Each structure stands twice: as C-alpha cells, then as structure tokens.
Amino acid sequence: MRKLLVVLLLLTGISGFAQLGNQEMNEPVKWFYKVEKISDTDFNLIFKATIERDWHVYSQFTKEGGSLPMTIKFENLGTDYELVGIAEEGDTYTEYNDIFEVDETFFKDELFVKQRVHLLKGDIKAIYGKLDYQVCKLVCINGSEDFAFSLTGQKAEVKKKELTQHDIEEADKLEFVAKNTHYLEGAQKEKSYWEVFVLGFIGGFIALLTPCVFPIIPLTVSFFTKRNEKSSKGKANAFLYGFFIVLIYLLLSVPFHVIDSMNPDVLGNISTNAILNTAFFVIFLFFAFSFFGYYEITLPTSWSNKMDNASSVGGIVGIFFMAVTLAIVSFSCTGPILGSLLAGSLASDGGAMLLTVGMGAFGLALALPFAFFALFPNMLKSLPKSGGWMTTTKVVLGFLELAFALKFLSNADLVMHWGILKREIFVGIWVVIFVLLTLYIFGVYRFPHDGKGKISKGRIGLGIVTGVFAVYLALGLFGVNKLQMLSGFPPPSFYSIFKDKGEESDLTVFQDLDEGLAYAKEHDKLVMLDFTGWACVNCRKVEELIWTDPEVNKILKDRIVIISLYTDDRMKLPENEQFKYEYDNGSVKEIETVGDKWSTMRYINFKTTSQPYYMLMTTDFEYLNKPMQYEPLEAYLEWLKEGVTNSER
Template sequence: MKKFLTFFILLVSFIGNSQILDPVKWTTKVVQLSNDEFELVMNAKIDNEWHMYSQFTPDGGALPAVFEYRNAKGNYTLVGKTKESTYKKIFNDIFEVDEYYFANTAQFKQKIKVTNTKLKEVKVYLEYQACKEQCIQQDKTFIFKLPEIKEVTKVEEKTTESPVIKEEKKTEEVAAVIEELVEKDTSETKVDKNREDVKQVDKATSEVSTKNENPDDEINNWTLFLLTLIAGIFVTFTPCVFPMIPMTVSFFLKQSANGDKKKGRLNALMYGVFIVLIYVLISLPFHIFQSLSPDIFYEISTNPYLNIFFFIVFVVFAISFLGAFEITMPSALANKVDNASNKGGFAGIFFMALTLIIVSFSCTGPALGAVIGGVLSTDGGATLLTIAMLGFGLGLAFPFMIFALFPSMMGNLPKSGGWLNTVKVVFGFIELALAFKFLSMADLVMDWHILEREVFIVIWIAIFIGLALYLFGKITLPHDSPLSHISVGRLLLGLVSLSFSIYLIPGLWGAPLNIISGFPPPMTYSESPNGVGFKSTLTNSTTTNESLPEHAHYGPHKIIAFHDYDEGLAYAKKVNKPVLIDFTGKTCVNCRRMEELVWAKPEILSILNEEVVLISLYVDDRTELPEDKKYSSDNGKEINTYGKKWSDLGITKYKANIQPYYILMKHDEGNLNKPVGYTPDVSEYKAWLEEGIANFKK
C-alpha cells in the first residue's frame, strides 16, 4: 500500500505535465588562503526528494559527479583533490551496488595555487546526475573571479621559506601521493576510509546550511507518526502503566462529581497535553545539536561505536522486559515530582503527568529508547525525531484522556493480570530483534563481516521462533503467571510470529525479503552476494544476430531497438510503424524497473516487438560525438557526447529532462498521444501504447 501511494504521488508530480526540471541550484564563492592560494567553494541546494551523486559513487550504479578545471594549464595548479561534504550511502537493489549521494545540500571545495599572476578567473565544468523517481543529466560551468594577485619574487620566496614550511610541504606531497594511491583501490572499504579523510569541510566559511534531514516525503512522516502513536498506545498495556489508568481517571471524575464538570474535563485534557509536551521537549536538545553540527545525525547513523552503544542499550532493555531485572528512575526524584503534583492549577497537573512518565519508566523506557535510537540511527534529522516523540506521547496520553472524558467506557477495560507481563515480554523479544540492526550497522561500517546477511537473518529467525514458542506456552519466564490455556489472541499472535519466521528462511538463499527491506545487511554483504542460483533476467544487449536491421541492437528481452534517433526514424518509415522513443539511462533505476516489471509482461512485449519501432536514447551515454557533430545548445551548453545530444533533444523538443520518458511519434515527428514517464501499472501502460498505435492507424 505504501509503495502504491508513493507511486501515485510521483505519477501525479512527474507524469501529469512534462516540464524542464532543474532540481539542483548552485552558489559559489572564492576564499583567499594566501597571496596566490585560493579555495573554490561550490554549494548545491537540492530540491526535496531529489538526490545528486558523489564523485566517489562506485561504478555500476548512478553516474558520479565529474569536475573539469578548464583553464588550469599555465594558470594554476590543483592542490589535492576536490573535497566534498558528507555523502549518504544506500544499496541499489537494481544495480546491486552501493551508491553515494547527497540530499538537500552538498558542498565541494578545491584548493588551487595560481602560477599566472595575471589570471582573472577560473573556469570549472561540472557534470552530474540528479535523480528522484526519474534521473536527469545536468552540467554547469562555474566562473570564479579572482582578486588581484601581487607579484612575489623567487628571492623573497626563498628568504621566507623556513625549514618548518619546507617540512610541511614535504608532508603535503607525501599525503597527496598516499591519497592518490588510496583512490586507485576500488574496494568499498578503502574508498569509504578515504572518504572519511576528505569529507570534513570548513563549516565556518560555508554559506549554505548542510542539513542532513532525510528527504522523507509527507507519506513517510505520517507513517512514522502513526507507528509511534501505535507504540505509545501499546505501552499503556504494560504492568507499569495500565493500573494507573483507573487511578488517574478517578481523580478527574472526582472533580467532575464535585459539580465542576467543565473543569474536570479541561484538567483531563491538559493532563494529556502535558504528557505529549514533555515527550516533545525531550527532542528539543537534538534541534540545538543539529544547529551546532548539521552532520550530527549522519555521524550518529554511521558511527560504529555509537551503534554498538545503542545495541548494548537495546539488549539491556530487552533483558529487562523479559524479566531479568527492572529499570527504574531514582525513587528520590519520583517522590520529589509526586510532591510537586499536589500543587493546584495547571502546574500541579503538569507534575502529575511528569510523575506518570517517571514511575512508568521501567516499561516506557525501552520503548522510548527504541523510538529515539531508531530515529537517531538514521539521518532523519531532529524534525523527524520530534514527529516520533509527538506520536509516542500522544499514544501514551490518548487512553487517559479518552477514559476521563468518557468514563462509561471504563467498564470495557480488561482487568489487570498476567496478560500485562505477556505484553511486556513480547516487547522484549521485539526489542532484542531491533538491537541487532544497530550491531549490523556498526559491522557494515567497520567491514568486520561478523554479522553478514545470513547470520542476521538466522538470529531474527531464532528470536521470532522463540517468541512464537513463548506465546504458545512452551517457554515460561520469571514473572509469568501459571498458564492453564492460551487465549485466542495469544494463539493468533504466536501464529503470526511463526509465519514471519518461516517467511525469513528463503532469505538465507537470496530471497529479497521486501517486508523487512532495509533491516538486514544488503545482498552484497553476504556469503552469496547474488543469492544462490542467481541469474540475470535481462538479455545481454550485446547479442548479435544477422537478421537485425541495419544499425539496430537487441535491447531488454531481445526487443529490437535503435540507439540513434535518425536511424530509428528512417527504419520506422521503411516498415510503416509508429516510433516509441524511450529516453532512458544506463544508471536509471526506474528505467530498469519498467523493463523488468512492465516490458517483460507478454501483452506489452508483443506490442514492443511487433507494432512499434523502439528508439532508446541513453542520456548518460558519454561516447564522444564526431567533431563535425558537436555543437552548442540554445542555452550555451557544449554538446559533445551522444548523451548530451539526446538530453538536449528531450529538453528542446519535448520540454522534459526526466528518465524514463516515453513518446509515441508519427513519421512527421508529431506526437500520437500525450507522453508519459514512469508508469509501473501494466494495464495503464498498455492502454497508453494502444491509444497511440490506434491514432497512427487512423
């Protein structure tokens, strides 16, 4: 359902109207470091939900950012490599590689030493890829204006160069050599290590705030809110909280019974509001931390030692929930807050809410830790944490407010008993499973290969089988009441846990396990990176066949395709078929999804093979154009590769620069129907194809 909603929103935003997209906005500045040394700073502001890719993203996935320093020869030399701000890493299950990308903001810096004192400007050319559900190829030319450079004679340089400076220069030269050698090693571990050395940027000179909030759309925020709301409600059904509901409600009912019903109801509402407020206040320090250090959430999510700390905390909480010991707040603090709750007015109600939070900490603490730790272990940002705390606090406060406002519902509450401890134990098992996510993240960062995908899945299978056995009454724990029979609800929950365990088993042999996508380590971090018996579903595009038309190639599923617009159009006229233009990319994830999930369907495949001529134009093809075919676009961009040529065609002719993008075209190059973008619905895509073909035949 979540995927469906995401696809729907993206279809509305991208497919509804073709348009020229420019999701990355740039600002630049020059920082003078000495008379002849400068730092070129390029700041990128990236639209919400879009990403651009790092210079160091591994081969086989998205295209990396590439910098060219155009007028360097005879004018200046580069000091070291181009440095960039902290990137994020995500596994691409289509290309089966990790990809390094930026969201919201990015910063690139390059130090130069000027050798031509008359130099007035530096030209930097950048090519990069930006993606959302579709990908676009972008390029920019930056012009950096330099201040006047004073002449410095060689004699002066020699007299001012102390032995210390000479030693520093020698150290810098050695470091540059080491950096170059490290970059030549393409292994993931060393690339990551090298990136850690260069990712730190000079925040004092940055003009753009480098916020690391995840580009979560409204759907993800609401999902997080609802999940934490449910967690807060569930926590009320624990031994520390549930017995307090009738006690608290009776206090407010007593006020109503004394003749002031409005005051009683208002106080009940304020009690709930204060519970929510206290939990939201817990998140506020993280906003301060983020303002002081914008990278804090990324650092937390990738710091192996912090993740190990979270792992230990979660294991301790889980053991507590299972009944080994109780985690409680200091009794002196609880007593002091309880005494303060005797004050009248809203201040007394506030301290009543605080008393509830303190005395119920042994049950709410582990769940609260799961909420905070779960968000902090991502790069979701302080705003996402506040949303989570708001949901959790509201969930905890909800029963108290409802029963105070509608006391007749109290009769429907179950009586306290052994089932409360069962709820607590179930939380313990879930907490234990979540703990290994943190250990897994530390293991991935450090490349220990202790908790590879198969080991992680085995641990989860064992935990959820253990939970199933507990719910079936085959395992008893310290605080469990004698069990003569199991309830229907307990039986059903046990079956769910057992079914989930069985679902996980194929993951040991490479099954994707979409339900828990993102929790286990990626397929590349396993004993069988491609899964046992893996075989690519895509046809080798280099396959040759004598029956192919001239200039044609085999595309996915052996569909005959042309990679040149003019050659494909000429063939379409020859065989009298409409043209299907496919603006695509070698690194376009959703282009591959369309090919694998839509084009592979028999009803679509037959149309592509028999009723249209497919022209696939790869906008990220970096093959050089012949010299006589190179040109400058209307906006002054240099068109020197086939990819740029096809990208410029999409922009100038179709006013769109997204991939995938599909056009059904007549021989006079007019459209047969309205172009579409990413369309994962097979029936919708088929209807679109049939509409265009029918218009061609009229």
C-alpha cells in the same frame, strides 16, 4: 547497573551525537590566551574563556565518574619545556549530580586557568597544544580548541595543516565540471513526516498496554473526575493532563534541535557510526532482558520522589508534575520503545524535526485515553482488567527488542566490513528469535515473572502470526523467497556467505568513479551516480524492489552504467590516495576512508547529505534531469525515462 544503563543511553544519545560533528559546530565558548613573563625561562600561560549564559564547562579537577573534565595537551612537553606545579583555576562551582551520583566542578560565565612552564631550551619561541572540554546546557558538546602562546611578544598563529600539491590535485578530482546544473535548483524534496508520526503513535499505543502505564489510566481519570465537584472542571483537568504528557515528550526532543542547529549533519551520522550502532545494540539487549523480567530499568528514585512531591501542589503546576511523574515511573516500559523511536528517527536524513514528530505522536497516543475516559467516565468499566496479558505484551516487546538490536549490530558490521553478520546469519538468528517467541506464546516455556494460566484465543492467534512469520523467514533463508516484505532491513543479498557482490545481478555496477566512467565511455552508455550507504535501508529497498522491476531493469541494463559510491564506507584508502580537503570556510577535513571521499564529493557537487541520492548524466558530466532520492516505483521509472529521453535530444 540500572543507573549505568540510563547514563549510557543519555551519553550515547546526546554527547555522542555532538562529538561526531564538533569540528563544524559553533560552540558556546570563546577562548582567549595570554602570556605572563616571569623570567627568561619561566612563563605563566593563561587560558581565559567566556561562556554563554546557562552553559557550563567542566573543570580539570571534576570528580571521576561524572561528566568529562577539561584536559590540556601540550606539544613537545618534556623536551622543550616542563610544567611547574599544577594548573591554577579561577572561580568554579560544585553541585551534586543525581545521575552520576558525584559532586561535579565546573565554570559558569567565565573560565580562568593559569599554568606555569619552565623552558628547557633557550630558543623556544612559542608553545602549542590542544584543549579538550565538555560544555553543557540542555545538551553536552565535546569541544576541542588548538592554542598557541607566543613567548616573544609577537603574535603566534595556531599551526594550520598545510595543503600539499597532492592534496590540491586530489581535491580537484572531487568537483565536477558539470553542464545543465540548473537541474540542481530546488532539487531537495520536502521530507514527509507521516510515516514517523504513525510509527510514533503505534509505539505510544503499545506503551499503553504495558504494566507500567495501563493500570494508571483508570486511577488517574478517577482522580480527576472525583476530585472536582463539577464534572466539567474534572474533564478540563484531564485534558490539561493529557496536553502536558504530549508537551513533555516534545520537550525531550529539544536537545537534538540544539545539536541540529549547530551541525545539520551530526544527527544523520548515527546511522553510519560503528561505535554508536554497537552501543545501541548493547542497550537494546539490556532493554530486552528487562522485558523478560530478569531485572528492571528505572530512572533514579530521587527523580520520581521529587516529581511526586511536586505533583501534590494544586492547580496547573500540580497537574504538570503529575504528568512528569507518569513519564518517570513508566520509563521501564516506555524507555525501550522510545529508544527504538530515537534511533530510527535520527538514523534518517530528516534531522531533529522527525524526532519531534515521532515523540509528539508517542505522547499523543499516551495522552488520548486520559482525555477520552474523562469525557466518558462510565466507559472505564469496559477496560480489561490488568493481568497476564500485559506480561505477555512485555515479553513480546522483549523479543522485538532483540530483533531490532541485531539491526544496529548489522549496521556497524556493514560499514566496517567485519563480515560477522552476513545475510544468512542475520536471517538465521531472526528465525531463532521468532521461533522462541512462538514457543513462548504457546506456553512451551515461561520467564521468571510469568504466572500460570490458560492460553487465550488472542494469544493463540498471535502465536500463529509469529509462527507463520518464522516460517517465512526460514523460507527466505533457504532461498525459496527473497524476503521482499523485509527489504532493506536484513543485510543486502550480495553481503552473503555463499555469493559475491553482483553475482545475482545482471546490471553493470561499479564502486569506483573512474572505472565506471571509463566503461560507460567505451560502451556508449549513460551514467547513474548512486550515492548510497551500507547502513541505508531505503538504498536496499530501491536495489531489491525497484531495480528488479522488469521495465526498470531493462532500462538500467541496456542504457545505464551504475556507479555506487558508499558514503559510509569505513575502509581506509591507500596512503597515496589519502589527502586533506579545505572547505570554503577554512576548515580542513582529513579524507582517509572511502566514505570520506564519496560523502565529500556528494556535498561539494550537490550540497546534500541525503542517501540514496541518484543523478543521471553523460560521461562528460552533463546532467540529464533533476536528482532523485527515495521514491515509489512509478516515480522512479518516469525519472529514468525522462533522463534517457533528454539524452537523445
């Protein structure tokens, strides 16, 4: 089960992300097709591909339980033609995969597959189908390729999805005939990485306090200082060890840069994809119960054994593998924290660089003690002894993992409109979680790995904090306060068992563009396009903390109609409103959901994938100032005032 969980995390975090955007990726595989005529009714269909260096594509016949095999799907098979025998493959390689514990078969550099077919009808001119495959290097990409084999000697074109007049008419509605488009020039703001750095550093510091990492600090520092006769050399090696720890965690983010360079949108999709959010919910539950002591999640033992052997090598190489060994053996404690950092970073619109910043900060927090105590080895004696306090730390982290897990399930619930985690239910479960945490801290009950002992003053203080927080949540549940400290984290206030959307708001808000524009024209008001999302934390913060500010609220109420367009809404459009949109590069996107429609509109007109994203304009699409993203109250208020002033000129 431990290895299964590791595999689930890896596949969810890498292959899953890539799959979301495979239609727009430049994949490292180039395909070619050839037909060999055997007779008037029999042909060999030959699939060839060149594979970029260091990449590999898995065979159709790789063993189950490993990476995804290549599959070939033929159209009209059994009616127009039939397959003769199984497909023949060219040179392949077989290697044992330690993670999946199976032998995997794959192609390198070149791919060759030959499939014989026998025609059942005499008028077949071409054979069409689709290839699905997985190509891997540092990251795995799930790719697909439409193919066409001509049986007449003439070129066969891959079937293209023809656009109908309905498609063209609906697509025209997505593009604004706007005025004052100069406001869009340079409108994208630079992303601040400070918050992610701080969160990553805090995560690394918390990981230091766990039983997997804390006891290693004095042992490792003593090893470096005693091993070398010269204290200066011991200190230098300890610094080098710390540097390698930071480097290792930075390297863990490299695969996501590979994905991000192929499709910048794919990493942001994690925050709106129901399957991925549900997968993270399950993973975090596993992590939580591991922290509670019911089982231990570790990477395969063979990995740690190999790294441990490599660390015995002297010099820089040995120190590097010592750092790798630390990362592997501490995974059961650092994995859940890294999982939180991974999900949080990729759910934002900052791309892979945010993850790199967070991972670097995490590694820095882990590395600093080794460098610090190497400089001042005598201070090692002042470190607290390992003991029950570290067990308490793990259990507290377990409860926090439960709380975070609920957020991922809430994301999936919101975008899919399941209605299972309304705001009251979400907050109510959090109340239970933090009440149970408080009772644990005060020793009312224990977990299997807990020892007996007195409740320390520090633990009492922590129990008071969690108890007060539980009371704060309970008061919010009963409407005494609006939980502004947690704004954006629970479901929005309108996603309620007892209230409908807009019941508490005095603002004019529409979720349909045409309806909103018609109302604004009738009442002579300005329009604010609000590209938002159900799973967007910053969107909720703006709505609950900024739009409720008296001065902001007055401007919005008196002068502006808000049109909120949910770009992650998975509700299906009526069939007569579904259509195909063709991008400039020739790729065709199926517009099937509400979110498909609004996210495509946002990209066409503003060339952005960010949310929240606000644009002030008149009803005839005259932009009044630059677009606004998530900003503090003061900046948002000034932006509103500027737009209203420009409309009066």
